[in-house]
Structures are given as structure tokens and as C-alpha cells.
Amino acid sequence: MKILVINIKYLGDLIVSSPSIRSLRKTYPDSEIVLLLRKGFEPVFSNNPYINRIITFNPELKGNSSIKKIIDGLKFIIELRKERFDTVIVLHPGDRTAFWAWFTGAKKRIAPLKQSFSFLFNNKISVEENSMSYLEYYNKIISGADVKIDSDRTEIFVSENDKKWTDEFLNNNNISADNILIGIHPGASEPSKIWNTENFVQLIKKLLAIHEVRIILFEGPQDKIVCNEMNNKLEGEKNVYFVIADILKVAALIKKCKLFISNDTGTRHLAVAVQTPVLALIPEDYEKCWNFYSEINNHFTIFGKRNFSQSDLSVKPFLDGINVETVYERVGKLLKLW
Template sequence: MKRILIIEVNWLGDVLFSTPFIKAVKGHYKDSYLAVLVVPGCVEVLTLNPHVDKVIAFDEDGAHKGIIGKIRLIAELRKERFDIAFILHRSFTRALIALLSGIGSRVGYFTRKRALILSKPIEVPVKEMHKVEYFLNIASSMGMDTGDKNYEFHFGGDDKFYIESFLFDKGVTADDKIVVINPGGNWNPKRWPEESFAQLIDALTDAFGAKVVITGAAKDIPLAEEISNMTHKKPLISCGKTTIKRLGALLSKAKLVISNDSGPMHLAVAVGAKVIALFGPTSPELTGPYGDGDYVVIRKAKDCDVPCYDLSCTDNKCMRLITVDDVMKEARGMLGKTGL
């Protein structure tokens, strides 16, 4: 039995983008044992994945911090006796860990520093491509079938029950039409203005009788409360009340999810929700929703180079150009598909 390790990337969205690659590897090595090495914050993204036999947390801030921690991780990986490692992260350190863990075949994208560490360096694509395709290019370079480009996420029955109980306690019934709003983002220029979200919540409630839920982490509670304070029709706030698994369960119950470019937006696509994605400084061609899902991207960036990673930008014109009417137009089309 081939023993395979996939060394993952670090962000929720990027790890979701890697799931078609995982499927391709498992499909190619059908009777293999497949483990993934991923940062603790993304462990939940891959647990319960039917193509993954084991999820190993790479805790650089805890158990695997510093040289001693890396030695500890190498010892753990040596015990697994992996035959091949696919290194999706472009880190030199991760490639070196694979080498020192006694993994004979080490496959990943070529960098000058890793040239002598990788046993099978893959040339970096000249043409820019979506992250899903970027990862799948490694698989196709190894002769694998990469036809399935849908990313996926799995949650358990207990997660579903938790969300059903949470909604019931908030007075949401099985007949209510849930619309989820995700106003956060890992950097401010990617965020649609708070007042626009507030106006949208009122418009959705008036037009469709929707029960709107604002999602986010605990750090997003002030943002959610600020938006709620500007509305006439008060939304539910689930910020800080869900794990990644439970967030996935909540998103799966929504008739529509409206989100900035963020990990939760991709999570919504992965669980099959209808999604309106709001894009500004980032490129949907590179990091937008992907696969066969039911989603639409709204992007109205003008006079700006995209992608743009100017975190000091205070103008936020690329997001402010998106109007509530723009979003409501798409919402009417998508909610019409559900019979709302």
C-alpha cells in the first residue's frame, strides 16, 4: 500500500482549493493511505473528508515551534513511513522536513532554494491560473486525472444538530428562508461597507421575508453589531458561536449566502449553497469561487490594478462601487430558483 503525505497550504480558502487535488491523488492511488499535514486552524477543513485517512496538525506556534519542535515533527513523520510527499506549500522548510522525514519521493513546485530537496520538481506555470488549477497542475504533471474540479467540505450530524438547535432557539423555524451575510475578511480593503450590508439586510427582509444571519468569528462581533445597529430589521448574529464545521452546517441551510472574498465564502460554495461573492481588490480569476456550484461574482473595480494588495488603501473604491441594487438584482435571480 502506497503511503502518501500531502503537505498543505495555510489559509482556509486555499486548503479548500486543494481538495480537488486530494481527490485526484486518492483516485490515482486507489488503495493508498493518505495523510495531510496542515496548520491547526485548518484541521477542521479536512477532517471527515472521505479521501483523507489522517489529518496531522503542524503546530508551528506550539508543539512544533523552533528547531526542537521541528525535530519532534520529523520523528512523528518518520514513524508513518511515507513513500511520497506532495508539497503544496512553497516553503523551503516544509520541503526540508519531508526530506529529513525519510520520504523518498518529494513532489512540489520548483524554487531555487528547493532545487536539490525535491526529487520531482514541477515547473511553475507561466500563465496565471485559478488556485484550484494551480494545485491540480501538480497532479496532471504526475499523470493523474484532474477532471473533478469541485472543492468539498464535510461536517457531521452533531454539527447539523447544533445549528438546528441554535436557529430554533433564535425563533427560526423550518419554513423560514435563511439568508447568510458574511461581512468580514482577513483584510479591510476586501470588505464591502458596513452601511451597504445594513441596507442590504433591510432590503432582503422587506423583499423576501428572509431571516438574515450574520456570520463571522468572535473578532467580528463588533462589526456585526455595528451593521445590526444600522438596520431596521434586526438580523441574527452567529459570530463566535460556530466552529468551522458548524459554520459549514449553517451555510448549507441557507437559501443564499452573500459574502466578501473570504474563507467562509468558499466554504459556502463547498457545501453547495447559492452564493453571491463580492470582489474588489482581489482577482476572481485567481481566487474566486470555482467548480460546478451555483454562484455569481459581482466586481466593479475601475481604474485599479487587480489583484491589489495595498493594505494601506483607505479609498476602498473598488468595493464601494458595488451597490445594494447590484446585489439585490442578483439575489432576486438566485432566490427565484429556490421558490422563495
């Protein structure tokens, strides 16, 4: 049997869907399992032993009316049709993905029930985004293929080259196993999920006062402004390192950290997947959908509130209600510093 799984969302969603992919493989050990992912996110599954290969979708094709892009889009659909998939599982609603699934000609097409073109599927799962945890959401959709979920454990697989790069980075910066290495990701996909950069700077300075602490600040594609601001405020501070790297190198480096501190962003899920303890700063309205890890998994949460200024529209939204001392004390307890 030949199975196509479509998920063109981003880093966090892809990692959260990893238990469903693993369980699919265990249910169909002899099938060819192919993933269709957004271009640029192949590394999330590039070393995954539970899939056979990856097809990528170029998002630049979306919404572009030029003749070339239309032709390229048609070619993409034709190539999918040539694959002759037996089953297509779409892990989220979407007009484009619904048509892809239908055009493949697969006899079995599985997807969430609530979407505009649900009639294009013949196995519709009664789940709805934002009504449950996304871990449960993905697991329920994949279960539509008669799959039994083996566990909720997320995972990502780094290569030996990524591990070697990490070791070289640590050696070049004189960071040893005796140091207390803390990873921090100060950005997020939207401003209302970002703890104030001044808070992060204060926290980092307090942590650096502790003997043997080293800080790695991870900068993602959307974090340039935030990280530049922090870099300026931390100028002259020793033992702080800014890192821009690809997904698997980031995963390998996070695995070396004693603790990872993050807003609600994809790297939080990355840290859980490599089994590094996490302290997450999350908006309280995200609790139902995105707070599905537990302290058993070494995932700890501090909830804040999204601040949308009504009086001054020039003020960007931010994550409020979490003070520096609260985070500092929690870090100390988790690392057993006092």
C-alpha cells in the same frame, strides 16, 4: 504506499485543494494518505473519507527562537522522519515545507518548481502562484503523482452532530423551511477585500423588508470589529442572527441557507462546497486566480475595485465600486423574489 500531502494554508485554499485529495485517493485506493495541516484547520478534512489521518503543525513554532520552541521544532521533524513516507506532495512553495519534505526521507518529493529550495525536490511541477486559478494550480501539482483529476467539484463533510446543532439553532430561533434564509459573511482576510459595512447594513435592512426573510451574519476570527460595528447599526432589527461557530457547524448552517453573500473569503468556498448558491463580491484583480467557479455551480460574482486612499492614510482600504442597489437587485433575481 504511504503518502504525505502538505498544505499549511488557510480555509479557502484547503477547500479548493479537496478535488486533488479526492482524486489522489481514487488513483491510490489502497495507500495510506496523511495530510499535514496548520493547527486549527483539522475540521476541514476531519470527516473526509479520502484520507487516513491528519498531522498538525503549530504555527507558534515558526520564527520563535526560544530553546523550547527550537526543541519542539526538531521533535516535529523527527516524528515526520519516523513515519517513513514513500511520497511527499507539497501543495505550495515554502522554505520550511521544503525542508520537511526532504527530512522525511521520502523517495518521491513533489512540489512547485519556483521556490528557494526547489533542489530538495525530485519532481518539480512548473506552476506558479498568481499565474492561474488556484483550483488548476493544486490540481496540476497533485497530477505530478500520476493522478488524474476526476472533477473540479470541491467538498467538505459535516458530521451528524453538526447537522443536529444546526437544526437546534434554527428551531431555537423559530426559523423554518418556509423562511428565506440568507447567510452573509461581511469580513475578509484583508481590508481591501471588505465591502463597506454601511453597505451591508443598508442591504440587510432592505432585505428584511421582504416578508419571510431571515439573515444570519457569520463572524470569523478576524471579523470582530466589522461585526461589532454592524451589530450596533442593526440594533433593534428583528430576524438578524449573529453566529460564531467552528468550521463544520458554519458549513452545516450555510447549507441551510437559500443564498450566501460574501466578500472574497474562505466561507465563500465553504458555501460552494456544500452546494449553497453564492453571490460573491470580489476585487477585479482577483478574477484570474480566485474566480474559477461558474454560474453552473450557482456561484455568481459582482466585481469591485480595491480602494486605497492616497490622500488620507487614516482611511482603511476597502472594496469599492459596488453599490447596494446592484447587490439587492441581484439577490432578488437569484431568489426569484420578483
